[in-house]
Amino acid sequence: MLDVKKRTSLTREKMLADAIREFVAELRLVDVADYVAYLRFETFANIADIVASSSELSLKPGVLRFANSGDVDLSWGTKPIVALALEFQHDGVTAHFRLELSAATAAIDITYVDFTGPSGGEESDTERFGRALADARLVGPGDDRSR
Numbered sequence: 001m002l003d004v005k006k007r008t009s010l011t012r013e014k015m016l017a018d019a020i021r022e023f024v025a026e027l028r029l030v031d032v033a034d035y036v037a038y039l040r041f042e043t044f045a046n047i048a049d050i051v052a053s054s055s056e057l058s059l060k061p062g063v064l065r066f067a068n069s070g071d072v073d074l075s076w077g078t079k080p081i082v083a084l085a086l087e088f089q090h091d092g093v094t095a096h097f098r099l100e101l102s103a104a105t106a107a108i109d110i111t112y113v114d115f116t117g118p119s120g121g122e123e124s125d126t127e128r129f130g131r132a133l134a135d136a137r138l139v140g141p142g143d144d145r146s147r
Contacts, residue, residue, distance in 0.1 A: 011126055012113065013097075013109065015126075015129060015133055016088065017108050022057065023054055023057075024101070026055075027050065027054050027084075027101060030050055032072075032080050035072060036072050036082075044066065044068045047070065047084065050066075051064060051065060051084070051086065058138055062089070063088060063089065065086065065089070066085070066086060067086055067087045069085035070082065070084040070085055082100070082101045084101075088133075091131070091136070092116035092117060092128075093114070094114045095114075
């Protein structure tokens with residue numbers, strides 16, 4: 001059985017993944033070779049620009065930012081995995097997380113979450129996290145942009 005902290009972390013990671021699905025799709029439009037070069041040569045401003053422009057279609061301005069760290073797992077005979085350190089900040093909630101992108105999958109690992117003000121407990125804070133994610137979006141889940 002999962003302990004409460006691990007279950008809470010998994011719940012928040014799924015919530016975050018669902019909230020940034022469109023953003024992740026936009027990141028995949030950039031060629032993986034570009035990510036490799038930007039990370040290898042530490043031209044982090046280029047990645048910050050990609051993150052900012054990719055997020056502006058589905059999230060409010062400034063909600064997501066590149067946290068100046070990342071790496072690429074690139075070995076002979078395997079598909080590359082790009083990992084980016086990102087920060088979500090909105091409505092008194094700050095979450096630092098690692099986004100891993102591969103050809104067919106994406107994974108999120110939240111490394112730190114902070115709530116301004118007093119904590120209402122794990123369940124209450126998770127609900128607050130969900131409200132901040134929902135409010136940060138420009139479109140709701142399942143909304144049709146063509147309308």
